[in-house]
Structure formats: C-alpha cells, structure tokens
Amino acid sequence: MTELWDGFTKAIELIVSLDPEVMQIAGRSLAFAATSCVIAALISLPLGSIIHFNNFFGKRLLINVIQTLYSVPTVAVGLFVYVLLSRSGPLGGLGFLFSPPAIIIGQVLLVIPIITGLTITALSGVDRTVTDTAISLGASRFQAATLLTREARFAILAGLIMGFGRVISEVGLSLMVGGNISGFTRTLTTAISLETSKGELELALALGIILIAIALVVNITLNRLQQR
Amino acid sequence: MSNAQPIIKTTDLGQRLNGRDVLRNINLRIDRGEVFALIGPTGSGKTTLLRLLDLIDSPSQGKVYFDGTDVTESVRQRLETRRRMAFVLQKPVVFNTSVYENIAYGLKWRGMSRDNIRSRLDEVLEMVDLADFRKRNARMLSGGEVQRVAIARAIATEPEVLLLDEPTANLDPVSTAKIEELITNIIQRYHTTIVMATHDMSQGQRLADRVGMLLDGEILQTGDWREVFNTPQSREMANFVGVENIIDGVVQSSENNVVTIGTDDSVIEAVSDCAAGEQVHACIRSEEVTLALSRHSTSARNTFSGEIARIITTGPVARVEIDCGFRLVALVTKRSVEEMALETGKQVYASFKATAVHVIRQD
Ligand SMILES: Nc1ncnc2c1ncn2[C@@H]1O[C@H](COP(=O)(O)OP(=O)(O)OP(=O)(O)O)[C@@H](O)[C@H]1O
Numbered sequence: 150m151t152e153l154w155d156g157f158t159k160a161i162e163l164i165v166s167l168d169p170e171v172m173q174i175a176g177r178s179l180a181f182a183a184t185s186c187v188i189a190a191l192i193s194l195p196l197g198s199i200i201h202f203n204n205f206f207g208k209r210l211l212i213n214v215i216q217t218l219y220s221v222p223t224v225a226v227g228l229f230v231y232v233l234l235s236r237s238g239p240l241g242g243l244g245f246l247f248s249p250p251a252i253i254i255g256q257v258l259l260v261i262p263i264i265t266g267l268t269i270t271a272l273s274g275v276d277r278t279v280t281d282t283a284i285s286l287g288a289s290r291f292q293a294a295t296l297l298t299r300e301a302r303f304a305i306l307a308g309l310i311m312g313f314g315r316v317i318s319e320v321g322l323s324l325m326v327g328g329n330i331s332g333f334t335r336t337l338t339t340a341i342s343l344e345t346s347k348g349e350l351e352l353a354l355a356l357g358i359i360l361i362a363i364a365l366v367v368n369i370t371l372n373r374l375q376q377r
Numbered sequence: 378m379s380n381a382q383p384i385i386k387t388t389d390l391g392q393r394l395n396g397r398d399v400l401r402n403i404n405l406r407i408d409r410g411e412v413f414a415l416i417g418p419t420g421s422g423k424t425t426l427l428r429l430l431d432l433i434d435s436p437s438q439g440k441v442y443f444d445g446t447d448v449t450e451s452v453r454q455r456l457e458t459r460r461r462m463a464f465v466l467q468k469p470v471v472f473n474t475s476v477y478e479n480i481a482y483g484l485k486w487r488g489m490s491r492d493n494i495r496s497r498l499d500e501v502l503e504m505v506d507l508a509d510f511r512k513r514n515a516r517m518l519s520g521g522e523v524q525r526v527a528i529a530r531a532i533a534t535e536p537e538v539l540l541l542d543e544p545t546a547n548l549d550p551v552s553t554a555k556i557e558e559l560i561t562n563i564i565q566r567y568h569t570t571i572v573m574a575t576h577d578m579s580q581g582q583r584l585a586d587r588v589g590m591l592l593d594g595e596i597l598q599t600g601d602w603r604e605v606f607n608t609p610q611s612r613e614m615a616n617f618v619g620v621e622n623i624i625d626g627v628v629q630s631s632e633n634n635v636v637t638i639g640t641d642d643s644v645i646e647a648v649s650d651c652a653a654g655e656q657v658h659a660c661i662r663s664e665e666v667t668l669a670l671s672r673h674s675t676s677a678r679n680t681f682s683g684e685i686a687r688i689i690t691t692g693p694v695a696r697v698e699i700d701c702g703f704r705l706v707a708l709v710t711k712r713s714v715e716e717m718a719l720e721t722g723k724q725v726y727a728s729f730k731a732t733a734v735h736v737i738r739q740d
C-alpha cells in the first residue's frame with residue numbers, strides 16, 4: 150500500500166514538474182489520436198451521410214455490421230494492419246511497420262466504424278420534420294442534407310469524441326504495429342504496460358493519471374454535448 | 378376568375394400509403410389569389426393532400442398541374458415548382474439557430490445575396506412581430522412564436538402559393554387570433570394564393586373564400602362556406618357540419634317543390650325537388666327547432682308533440698332532446714327553458730319550418 154502511495158506522490162511530482170519524458174509521451178499519444186480521428190472523420194462523416202441519405206438493398210445489414218465493429222478487439226485490427234504492412238504483406242514496401250504511420254493507419258481503421266455509425270445515428274436522430282421543412286422551403290437534396298448535418302452537429306461531435314476516447318486508450322494495436330519504440334512510437338498506454346512490467350511504478354502511475362485525466366476531459370465534454 | 382388558368386389543378390389524384398388508399402379521386406382547382414380551406418376531421422387526409430400539392434411526396438395516382446404545367450414527374454421541375462410555393466407544416470419545427478437564420482434559409486437556398494436577404498427579413502420580421510427576437514435561438518421560443526417563425530420563413534420567399542396545415546392547432550385563443558390576423562394581413566398585402574387545412578369550420582369561414590370538405594380521403598363538396606354549411610350533400614357531411622337532426626325517410630308526395638317525407642310514424646314537410654318514392658335524409662339544424670307548450674302558438678308546417686328526454690345546458694343555451702316518435706334536438710336559450718319551465722318528462726310541441734329542412738338523397 151505504501152508503495153502505491155509513494156508511487157502516487159512521485160507521479161504527481163513528475164507531472165507538476167513537467168518531466169520531459171512524461172510530457173513527450175503524453176504529447177505523442179495526443180498527436181497520434183488526434184491525427185487518427187481527423188483522418189477517420191474525413192472518411193466517416195461523408196460515408197455516414199451517404200449511407201443515411203440513400204436507400205439501398207442491405208442498408209440495415211450494413212448498419213448492423215458497422216455497429217458490431219464498434220467493439221472489434223484492438224489486437225484484431227493490429228493483426229490485420231501487421232499483416233498488411235509486414236515486409237511480405239501487400240503494403241510491406243511502404244516500410245511503415247513499427248513507425249507512427251502504422252499506428253495511425255490502425256487507429257483510423259479502428260474508429261471508422263464508430264464515427265460512421267454514430268454519424269448515422271446522429272442524422273437519424275434529427276426529427277423527420279426537419280427534412281420535410283427544408284424540402285418545403287425549397288432546399289435541394291444536397292442543401293437539405295447539409296442542413297440536417299448541421300442540426301445533428303452536437304451528436305456527430307459526440308461520436309468524434311467517443312472515437313478519440315477509444316484510440317487514446319487502446320494498447321494492443323499500438324504495441325503490435327508501433328513496437329513501443331522509445332522516443333518514436335511509445336505512447337501513454339504502451340509506456341504504462343512496459344514500465345509496469347519493469348516495476349517502474351511511479352512512472353507508470355504518472356502516465357496512468359495523465360491518461361485518466363484525458364479520459365475525464367473527454368467524458369465531461371461528451372456529457373456536455375449530449376445535454377444540448 | 379374561373380376562366381383564367383388555375384394556379385393549381387389536380388386530376389384524379391390518389392395516394393396509397395401502407396396498402397391503404399388515404400386519398401382518392403381528388404380533382405381540385407385553385408385559382409390565383411384565392412384562399413381555399415380544406416376542412417375535414419382528423420385522419421381525413423388533409424396533410425397527405427397538402428404534401429402532394431407541395432410536391433414533397435409523389436402521388437400513387439393522378440397528376441398535379443402548377444400554372445398549367447404537369448409537375449408530377451420531373452425531379453428538377455418539382456424543385457423549381459416547390460420554390461414557387463411555401464408550406465407551413467402541421468407541427469412546425471425550427472432549426473437550431475437564431476430566428477433570423479431560420480427565416481433566411483429559404484432565401485439562401487434560392488441563392489439570394491446577404492444584403493437582399495437582410496432587407497427582405499427586416500420587413501418580414503416586422504410583419505410577424507418578431508423583430509426583437511431576431512438574434513434569439515429559435516429553440517427557445519413558445520409554441521405561438523414558433524408558429525410565427527414558421528410563417529415568416531414561408532412568406533420570406535414571397536411564394537405564389539402558401540400552404541398552411543392547421544396553422545392554429547394547439548394554440549390558445551389569443552395566439553390563434555394573432556395568427557389569423559397575420560394570415561389576413563398576408564392575404565391583403567401580397568394577394569398570395571392560400572390553401573389551408575383546418576378541422577375548424579369557423580376558421581374556414583373566417584379566412585377562406587371557398588372551402589373543400591374532405592372526408593375519408595375524398596373531397597365530398599367544394600364551394601362557398603355558406604353553401605357547404607347549409608346544404609351538405611351527404612349524411613357524413615351533414616354530420617360533420619354539425620347538423621344534429623338527420624331523419625331518414627321516403628318522399629311520399631311532391632308538389633311545386635314541396636315534398637312530404639314519411640318517416641317511421643310521422644310526416645315531415647320540406648322544400649325540395651326530390652320525387653315521390655326517393656329515399657332521403659331530412660336534415661334540420663337544432664337551432665331551427667322551436668319549442669312551445671301549446672300547438673297553436675306556432676305557424677310552422679312541421680309540429681310534433683313529444684316528451685323531453687334530456688336537457689343539457691351550456692352557458693346561455695340549452696340542448697333539449699325530445700322524443701316525438703323520432704329523436705329531435707332543439708337548441709333554445711336558457712331563458713326560455715326557465716320561462717317555459719322545461720324539464721325532463723314534460724310534454725312539448727317542437728316545430729320547424731318546411732324551409733328549414735334540407736333534404737339529401739340517400740345513395
Ligand atoms: N406515412 C404514412 N403511412 C401510412 N399511413 C399514413 C401515413 N401518413 C398518413 N397516414 C394515414 O393517412 C390518413 C390521413 O392522414 P393525414 O395526416 O393526411 O390526416 P389529416 O387530415 O391531416 O389529420 P389531422 O387533422 O389529424 O392532421 C390517416 O389515417 C393516417 O393514419
């Protein structure tokens with residue numbers, strides 16, 4: 150118990166003194182997660198809109214599949230990306246394995262279903278009358294879709310933040326395709342698992358507290374948005 | 378007027394939803410500048426018809442002509458035509474932005490410049506009395522205010538046809554009066570053609586030049602309000618316009634447009650061009666039935682004696698139900714109830730003029 154307490158106070162010290170290594174790892178984690186989410190959003194928002202605004206055979210099934218993929222294990226995505234990027238894999242020539250692009254590719258794949266699915270949910274959550282009103286006021290299909298997306302903005306943003314929460318806290322994928330290389334691909338989660346196994350509890354705890362703090366901020370933001 | 382091209386015309390319009398014919402054989406013509414009220418009870422298809430007229434939905438049958446052109450099919454033409462109309466939905470919703478932006482949307486979508494939008498909106502906001510609300514988020518408004526935003530949003534586009542779906546449903550009397558006044562102002566200022574749905578007969582009377590009675594997906598009658606009100610053409614219509622006494626019978630004799638109608642065990646005289654032998658409904662408004670305590674005090678052709686079955690008083694008037702072989706309802710003042718000491722079980726003479734009977738042929 151005292152060990153934990155000592156670790157905790159040391160961890161606070163590391164954070165308050167802005168320890169360079171801790172800050173670097175935290176910054177890298179944030180950068181990876183943010184980049185992944187932006188790229189995923191650029192793909193998922195249009196994709197979600199297209200699925201929502203069009204009627205086609207198998208739409209219901211597709212949405213079910215997307216929703217199932219919300220909880221796909223990170224190691225499964227990791228394995229897939231690993232195979233894809235490994236030297237003998239189809240994209241092996243890019244030499245991305247064990248580098249930041251590999252982590253980002255994996256994280257993008259990981260959150261595309263979440264952001265796409267939640268975009269669809271957000272758009273269908275808007276009162277049908279909004280579309281009718283827009284159409285009746287002379288909106289073209291595209292103009293009506295734009296308005297609807299605007300009306301759903303808070304719910305869509307909530308989806309983005311959920312996605313962010315998922316990538317910042319995942320460990321399996323970053324470890325498998327990033328390799329936890331110090332100063333290069335080491336993130337909060339991979340560092341925590343390494344330091345813990347080495348017995349460096351105070352460093353692990355400091356990183357854990359930062360991670361929890363980030364998760365807290367994400368959750369508070371999410372709650373605020375959902376109250377809109 | 379009726380020689381000119383109607384702004385909207387429908388031919389055999391029908392709508393089938395979920396395997397049910399919600400609308401059938403709608404043949405309407407709305408003239409430019411006219412105020413037309415679609416009146417019908419809930420579920421009769423008013424909203425469904427307005428959605429077809431505004432080209433939001435496509436009909437399962439028939440055609441819609443706008444200004445002489447068939448606009449039923451082409452997607453582009455439907456959008457262009459829709460932009461010449463505006464539709465205030467039954468349950469209006471506002472977009473999650475300011476009142477000003479809400480009203481500006483229709484103009485933005487038509488590609489109008491910011492400056493032109495501003496000057497148009499100044500006028501509209503003032504007209505709907507929302508000038509002080511322009512910066513407020515529209516989600517924060519009351520029901521009556523939302524309705525005014527919805528109307529403002531519609532008229533901002535200066536539509537040739539304004540479609541209003543129950544514009545005063547769920548509003549209190551004060552807000553209702555305000556909306557009706559606003560509609561009157563729009564009519565006077567822009568001479569907009571208006572098609573409005575309502576289940577309120579009296580609102581149709583107050584605002585419309587012409588009414589169409591919609592029942593169970595069919596337009597049963599169109600015409601001047603007075604005509605529809607006083608001479609309904611079917612039993613259902615008579616019921617809907619509030620005729621309380623509808624007595625079935627057979628015409629026994631007919632002479633100079635005066636007919637005698639035999640019911641179960643009485644005879645009613647009426648003015649009608651029906652021939653002997655025809656099955657008819659005799660309609661008598663309850664306010665046309667007068668009550669007396671002796672047979673001699675009335676000159677009306679139809680006098681029946683009977684026993685009072687029930688008296689229901691609401692405010693200054695009383696509904697008196699008399700059992701005189703058939704059931705007859707009379708609407709009298711509360712004062713006459715007191716003066717004649719009317720009460721349940723009392724014998725009275727109920728009478729009405731032959732001209733007060735409206736005769737409908739049974740189908
Ligand atoms: N999308 C739909 N699918 C199936 N049935 C529908 C649909 N929309 C309306 N209906 C049915 O069509 C009928 C007419 O509905 P409509 O909304 O046009 O009536 P209304 O005259 O506007 O009634 P109200 O006065 O209550 O607004 C109703 O019986 C309704 O249940």
Ligand SMILES: [Mg+2]
Nearest residue numbers: 423424467542
């Ligand atoms: Mg309706």
